[in-house]
Amino acid sequence: MGPEVERELVRKCKAGDSRFYEPLVRAYEKPGLRLALGMLGNVEDARDALQGAFVKAFEAMARFDLRRPFGPWFFQILRNQCRDQLRSRKARFQLEVLDERLELRPADPETGPERRRERARARELLWEGLARIGEEHREILVLKELQGFRYGEIASILQIPEGTVASRLYHARRALREALQELGAELP
Amino acid sequence: MLDRVSHEELMRYLDGESTPDERDRVERALETSTELRRELTVFKSMKDDLQTLKLGAGDGNGRYSVWHAVSRQLSRPLAWVLIVVGSLAWAVHGIYVYLTAPIFLWEKLATSAIVIGILILFATVVWERYRASLTDPYRDIQR
Numbered sequence: 001m002g003p004e005v006e007r008e009l010v011r012k013c014k015a016g017d018s019r020f021y022e023p024l025v026r027a028y029e030k031p032g033l034r035l036a037l038g039m040l041g042n043v044e045d046a047r048d049a050l051q052g053a054f055v056k057a058f059e060a061m062a063r064f065d066l067r068r069p070f071g072p073w074f075f076q077i078l079r080n081q082c083r084d085q086l087r088s089r090k091a092r093f094q095l096e097v098l099d100e101r102l103e104l105r106p107a108d109p110e111t112g113p114e115r116r117r118e119r120a121r122a123r124e125l126l127w128e129g130l131a132r133i134g135e136e137h138r139e140i141l142v143l144k145e146l147q148g149f150r151y152g153e154i155a156s157i158l159q160i161p162e163g164t165v166a167s168r169l170y171h172a173r174r175a176l177r178e179a180l181q182e183l184g185a186e187l188p
Numbered sequence: 189m190l191d192r193v194s195h196e197e198l199m200r201y202l203d204g205e206s207t208p209d210e211r212d213r214v215e216r217a218l219e220t221s222t223e224l225r226r227e228l229t230v231f232k233s234m235k236d237d238l239q240t241l242k243l244g245a246g247d248g249n250g251r252y253s254v255w256h257a258v259s260r261q262l263s264r265p266l267a268w269v270l271i272v273v274g275s276l277a278w279a280v281h282g283i284y285v286y287l288t289a290p291i292f293l294w295e296k297l298a299t300s301a302i303v304i305g306i307l308i309l310f311a312t313v314v315w316e317r318y319r320a321s322l323t324d325p326y327r328d329i330q331r
Contacts (some may be wrong), residue, residue, distance in 0.1 A: 021256055021258070025253075026255060029253060050254050051258055054258045055258055058258075066203050097284075119240070122237055123240060126234075126237055127241070144203065145235060145238035146238065146241060151203070166196035166197075170195040170198070173199075173234060176234060177230055177231075177234065
């Protein structure tokens with residue numbers, strides 16, 4: 001979806017017409033689910049958070065500044081929703097067997113069963129590592145590595161200066177490295 | 189600080205966000221520092237592994253969408269407003285018709301007593317359910 005089309009849809013939604021919200025929801029639900037899943041660890045809670053964030057975003061649309069892009073604003077709402085859920089009794093970072101829902105990069109040539117098992121184990125360790133590090137560390141790693149956002153976008157979602165992003169990433173990566181070492185993962 | 193390269197510079201280099209000058213400085217430092225090279229290798233390996241944790245298309249099957257649930261939630265408040273406004277209008281009209289109806293006073297009083305009794309019972313049940321929900325330990329469990 002181009003930025004002009006997106007702006008027009010947001011303009012219509014600001015006027016209260018929810019029919020124009022569907023294309024926005026469909027455009028952002030996949031990256032949104034990835035972010036929520038990375039922060040909450042299980043699909044059920046991630047879907048709840050995503051749904052809640054879309055409803056909140058529509059309700060707050062009147063206050064949305066049309067000069068800004070919709071994406072980072074929405075992800076900010078979603079991130080807050082995930083944090084609220086983690087703090088409430090309703091959810092906690094709860095790992096589930098995600099492997100059937102995950103896929104390797106399409107170009108991955110490793111097809112042998114032994115290698116596949118190793119990769120599956122490595123991914124499992126990574127999820128366990130992510131579960132062990134704090135919420136703040138986890139969210140920045142999810143935004144960077146699972147979502148692939150640039151520093152500027154992360155700064156806007158987390159509402160922190162761009163210079164702080166690199167520093168937070170360093171501490172998050174160190175925390176993950178320590179968690180993986182505790183879990184017995186082999187690092188280079 | 190790792191051999192004159194800050195942690196932030198190392199992160200920007202790893203994530204491809206360095207300026208050309210910064211990149212040159214980090215690369216020079218990498219040539220001379222084993223510790224820095226080792227740290228970068230570990231971070232690079234974790235980065236590559238994390239990027240394999242990508243979701244498949246649309247939660248694995250590409251069919252799931254939250255739109256219908258979102259749409260239901262967005263349209264519900266409007267539906268409630270319409271129901272309440274319509275019900276109030278009918279209630280006011282009904283009361284007016286009832287009060288001005290050419291029937292005996294005792295009929296009006298008896299009917300009023302029945303209606304008020306039903307309303308009190310309904311309000312009591314709603315209030316009790318509300319009070320119970322505040323302390324229900326299972327209220328967050330999805331049925």
